[in-house]
Amino acid sequence: MEAASTAELPWLHMLRSWRCRMQRPWSYTDPFQEQDVVERFTWRQGILFGAATSYVHLEKLCEGSCATVYKGISRINGQLVALKVIRMQAEEGVPFRAIWEASLLKRLKHANIVLLHDIIQTKETLTFVFEYMHTDLAQYMGQHPGGLHSCNAMLFMFQLLRGLAYIHQQHILHRDLKPQNLLISCLGELKLADFGLARTKTIPRQTYSSEVVTLWYRPPDLLLGATDYSSDLDIWSAGCIFVEMIQGQPVFAGTSGTHEQLVKIWAVLGVPTEDTWPGLSKLPNYNPELVASRRPQRLRVICDRLSRVPAAEDLASRMLTAFPRGRISAQDALLHGFFSPLPPQVYRVPAGQSLLTVPGVRLQPEICDLFASYKKGQLSGGSSKFW
Structure with a gap:
């Protein structure tokens, strides 16, 4: 973590106090909010985007093989940010995935797509400055085992599909949907992240690698070696995530x-045939001995909680x-009936606006949160505890 100098500590204290008093929500329509910066931070003029000194590292969030993510704060506008620091390879330079992710995120402007604020390049690192999100869906489900509240599963799923519909309209395939790549704010906003494996689909019959998507969320056509695929790839992954939210565990957890x-x-869907799947036998990894004698079980047998949520099994079946x-x-x-309990205004929310701006649309307390609050004697009927 980058330590703040002694001179910066009063500034950080004042900034935290200001954030507590701020009332107007930060808009999605203009990611940099330059006018607000001029009006509110005239005493910090001269701080620019694209400079490492414009951001203070607060704490390390996670570390991977080629990147480390920090929680930080922007000196430009006082917002919390996530700093994804990518280590440059001396021989290879900037990783291709990073270049591709940046080029996509610069053009994707949607409330359910993580917002890229800034890019900082030095000789040793490339840093992406993202809006800060409090957790991801994998962590959220881990903190609330046994399946999520059906209203929360509905809220998360609607936002996931809303983000997917947007990128698919832009002819973009995500190709790596999994709970770890779905970020969640403290209010319950869900955003698609990590577009390093994403690709555009603009040419008919364009082929891609079948070695994408984490195994548990990879569709059977890719497992069989298909290279000509489209947005249906992401739909399968989203269906797996949907069932996992309701059931509380992955539906196809192979090892x-x-x-x-x-x-x-x-075992769940039944063995496909040429009648149900035209061209099946032409797939590279097709093995007639593999697609054999198992008798399928309905999704509700494998995932019993689906039957307790109206229309959940039908939606899952249409995706899987x-x-x-x-x-x-x-x-x-x-437009599926599973989402009928949501107010009709959710379909009129502009792309750049959060779904949670609709009255009555909010994250509900999970059962384990209610139980914990009850045990502590702090349960109050008008409050919601998140995580």
Whole structure:
């Protein structure tokens, strides 16, 4: 963590106090809010975007093989940020994935897509400055085991599909949807993140690698070696995440590679045939011995909590269809009856505006939170505890 100098400590104290008093929500429409900077921070004029000194590192959040993510604060506008510091390779320079992610995120402006504020490049590192999000869906589910409140699963799923519908309209495939790549704010806003594996789909019959998407969320067509795929790839992953939110555990949790993963899928969906999946036998990894004698079970048998939530099993079944062209689109899924309890205003919210601006749309207390509050004697009927 980068330590603040003695001279900066009063500034940090004043900044924290100002943040507590700030009333007007930060808008999504203008990521840099330059006018606000001029009006509110005239005493800090001269601090520019693109400079490492414009951000203070507060604490390390996580570390990977080629990048480290820090929680930070912007000296430009006082906002909390996430600083993704990518280490440069001496021989290779800037990693291709980083270049691609930056180019995509600069053009994607949506309330359910993580916002890229700034990019900082030095000789040793490339830093992406993102809006700060409090947790991700994997951590949230880990803190609330046994399945989420059905209203929260509905709220998260609607936002996930809303973000997917937007990028699919832009002819972009995410190709790495999993709970760890879905960020969540303290209010319950969900945003798609990590576009390093994303690709554009503008040419018909354009082929890609089948070695994408984390195994548990990889569709059967990719497991069988398909390289000609489209937005249906992301729909399968989203369906797996949907069931996991309701059931409380991954639906296809294989452990030993693609063979076991396919066996788990066929056990639920049934073995496909050329009648149900045209062109199945032409896929590179097709094995007639693999697609054999298992009798399928309905999703509700494997995931019993689905049957307790109205229309959940039907939506999951429309997303988790073996034949890729048979999967529902993100745009059509938003209109599914599962989301009928949401107020109709959610369909009129502009792309750059959060779904939580609609009256009555809010994150609900999870059961374990209510139980913990009850045990502590702090339960209050009008409050909601998040995480």
